Amino acid sequence: MSSVEEIRDQEISADRAERRLEVSIVMPCLNEAKTVGTCIRKAQKELDDLGIEGEIVVADNGSSDGSQDIASALGARVVPVSAPGYGNALAGGISAARGRYVIMGDADDSYDFSRLGLFVEGLRAGNDLVVGNRFRGSIEPGAMPFLHKYLGNPVLSFIGRRLFGTACGDIYCGLRGFNRDKIIELDLRAGGMEFAIEMIAKATMKGLRVAEVPTVLSPDSRDRAPHLRTWRDGWRSLRLLLLYSPQWLFLYPGLALLAIGLGGMVWLLPERRTVGDIGFDVSTLLYAALAVVIGLQAVYFFVTARSFGIAEGLLPDDSRFRRLTDWFTLEVGLLLGFALAIAGLGLSLYAVGTWDRAGFGRLDYDEVLRIVIPGSTLITIGFQTILFSLFLGILGLQRR
Numbered sequence: 001m002s003s004v005e006e007i008r009d010q011e012i013s014a015d016r017a018e019r020r021l022e023v024s025i026v027m028p029c030l031n032e033a034k035t036v037g038t039c040i041r042k043a044q045k046e047l048d049d050l051g052i053e054g055e056i057v058v059a060d061n062g063s064s065d066g067s068q069d070i071a072s073a074l075g076a077r078v079v080p081v082s083a084p085g086y087g088n089a090l091a092g093g094i095s096a097a098r099g100r101y102v103i104m105g106d107a108d109d110s111y112d113f114s115r116l117g118l119f120v121e122g123l124r125a126g127n128d129l130v131v132g133n134r135f136r137g138s139i140e141p142g143a144m145p146f147l148h149k150y151l152g153n154p155v156l157s158f159i160g161r162r163l164f165g166t167a168c169g170d171i172y173c174g175l176r177g178f179n180r181d182k183i184i185e186l187d188l189r190a191g192g193m194e195f196a197i198e199m200i201a202k203a204t205m206k207g208l209r210v211a212e213v214p215t216v217l218s219p220d221s222r223d224r225a226p227h228l229r230t231w232r233d234g235w236r237s238l239r240l241l242l243l244y245s246p247q248w249l250f251l252y253p254g255l256a257l258l259a260i261g262l263g264g265m266v267w268l269l270p271e272r273r274t275v276g277d278i279g280f281d282v283s284t285l286l287y288a289a290l291a292v293v294i295g296l297q298a299v300y301f302f303v304t305a306r307s308f309g310i311a312e313g314l315l316p317d318d319s320r321f322r323r324l325t326d327w328f329t330l331e332v333g334l335l336l337g338f339a340l341a342i343a344g345l346g347l348s349l350y351a352v353g354t355w356d357r358a359g360f361g362r363l364d365y366d367e368v369l370r371i372v373i374p375g376s377t378l379i380t381i382g383f384q385t386i387l388f389s390l391f392l393g394i395l396g397l398q399r400r
Contacts (some may be wrong), residue, residue, distance in 0.1 A: 009017040023047065023054035023120065024099030025182070027076075029186040035066040035221045040074045042113040050117055058107065059093030061185040077089070087195025091188060094180060103177040108220040110143060111175040118213040119177035128182045128208035131168050131200065132215030143220045145230065148172075159238070160197065166204040168212055171197050172197030173239070175215050182208055187313050193233040194240045201244050205316045205368075219307035244315070253350040254298025257291045265377075269370055277280040280391050282369040288325050289377040300388040303328075308396045325392070333389025337382045344378025347371055 026044045029036055040056050047054045056076035060068050061084060067318075068078045081092035094102055101123045105111040122130035153172050158172045174196055183199065190198040203210055242249045263373065264277060267273060268285040307325060309315035351371040 007022055019123065021053050021099040022056055023052050023101045023177075024057050024097035025054065025113065025116075025224055026057045026059060026090065026093035026097055026104045028059050028061060028086055028093060028104075028223075029063060029067050029071070029107045030061040030064045030089070031063045031067060032107040033063070033070055036107045037074055037112055038065050038069045038109050038221070039105070039107050040071060043116075044075070046114050046116050049118060052120065054099055055097075056400065057093050057097050059089040059096075061089040063249065074190060079237065083191065085191035085195075086193050087188070087190045087198075090195055091191075091217060094183065096286040097180055100180060101177055102180045102183070103175075105175040105222075110218055110220040112216050112218065115216065116177070118215075119175075122211050122213055123177050123178040123179065126209060127213075129178040129199070129203045130176060130209065131170065131211045131212050132173040133168070134172055134215055134217040136174055137214030137216045139217045140219060147230055149290045156234070156237055156241070157199065159241050163248050164201050164204045166200055166210060166276055168200055168210065171200045178203075181218045183357050187227060188200065189314070190240060192236055194237040197237050198244070201241065205244075205314075223311050232298045244309075246302050246309065246315075248382030249296045250302035250305060251381070253361070254295045254302060257295030261288045261291030261293075261295055265292065265374065269374065272366070282373065285370065285373050289373050290384055293380050293384070299385065302391060304388070304395060307392065325396075328389075330389050330393040333385055333392065337385035337387075337389060339382070340385060341382030344375045344380075346384060347378065351375060389399055 010274060025047070026042075027036065027039055032039075036058065040058070043056050056071075056074075057076045058068070058071040058076045059081050060071070060078055061081050068080075071078050077096075079093055079096040081089045083092070089106055094104070101120070104118055105113060105114055111311075119130045119132070134144070135153075138253065144153075153170065157169055157171045160166055160168065176196075182355075183203070186202045188195060188198050188202065200210065265285060265288045268280060268282070268288065272281045274280070303325070306315060306318075306321060310317050310321075348371075351368055354371065356366060
């Protein structure tokens with residue numbers, strides 16, 4: 001047998017050995033010398049008890065306390081990840097994992113790696129993502145700060161369910177298992193703690209099968225401050241949820257403003273209105289027009305954000321949205337924008353004519369503003385539409 005054939009046979013054997021792995025347990029690590037060994041031993045024992053062919057991967061994010069040496073000595077595979085951040089460490093570990101399934105969990109001994117059977121069962125049953133739920137399991141005293149337990153996690157989980165339709169009640173739980181290839185296909189981008197939320201949001205949008213199992217959270221055993229920062233990471237998580245849901249961030253508020261503004265303008269254009277002892281006149285009309293302008297701009301932001309998200313793979317494709325953007329071509333937008341602007345210019349010229357008939361003297365401002373305000377509004381939204389159409393056309397340019 002030639003040396004080339006021997007090398008090929010060795011590569012095939014190595015490849016088969018890698019494919020035999022069912023589970024990779026990935027632990028992000030940054031200065032966890034006190035606890036990483038405990039986590040590795042628990043995970044190894046659980047793999048043995050469950051009879052699973054697996055591996056332990058420690059994604060080291062630049063530890064300076066010897067965590068890497070401890071992990072290597074215990075038989076774990078250490079994968080150095082230079083880009084800082086919880087999400088970056090996990091992404092590096094997941095990419096290097098050899099198992100069909102990945103179970104991820106922190107290396108601070110807060111998650112119990114000796115109870116992974118439910119995760120494996122859920123994955124074998126055909127689920128693509130199995131998320132731990134600490135509220136359905138148990139949270140030991142001192143394991144979770146008060147704000148996280150009663151405000152941050154419940155609120156973010158509620159927002160996630162409302163925006164994306166996920167059934168998860170604990171979207172921040174860091175102990176979860178998933179089909180490695182399916183999660184890699186999601187192309188997760190978050191580099192920080194919000195990585196866990198992005199995974200659930202995109203998995204739900206992509207139609208993956210997501211399930212929850214109860215799990216236990218214990219007080220961590222580390223002797224340093226936690227990496228999680230309550231307000232910073234809470235805001236980053238909320239920001240990510242909103243940015244992945246442009247319809248709630250832009251479309252629905254924009255449509256509400258449009259409806260209020262248009263209704264107000266139609267109501268106030270003929271004459272002054274009174275509700276009880278409160279009078280509404282041209283000043284209110286002006287603010288109604290402002291609501292129309294802002295509302296329409298928000299709707300346009302939704303269209304451009306959704307188009308960009310689909311083009312970049314951040315959001316799933318949508319056939320109804322695609323039909324809308326296919327119909328609303330650059331030419332259609334330009335014609336509509338110029339039509340609105342010309343209508344507004346016509347009203348403005350009519351207002352000038354009214355002034356001319358008054359000898360360019362003092363006018364009845366209540367009467368004139370009922371012409372000027374809708375005229376200037378039409379000019380504004382006309383040019384908004386023209387600029388939006390041009391920008392949407394740029395987003396539609398195809399890459400080679």
